[in-house]
Amino acid sequence: MKNDMGFFTSNADKYHKMSDSALENEASKWKIRSYGNSNGTIERQIIIDALLKKDQAKETRIVVIISGLALIISLIALFK
Secondary structure: OEOOOOOOEOOHHHHHHOOHHHHHHHHHHOOOOOOEOOOOOEOHHHHHHHHHHHHHHHHHHHHHHHHHHHHHHHHHHHOO
16 A cells, blocks of 8 residues: 555555564564553554554654755755
8 A cells, every 4th residue: 555655655464464473573672562452462453553653653754854855955956
């Protein structure tokens, strides 16, 4: 699935294909908490949702940086 920019792709399929232990490792790596239930198993969707939000935030930062650079280049070109 592609977003509006067309070059960032969603990791949802990758996360859904991960094993429970791999998802727990990712959750631990990114300090995602409260994903266990009372049966002692994990709620996969809680981890996947948090990982997707993390990915989206990272993509947003990249877009902001690219936009800032474009603005700076435009200003430099304008005042040359």
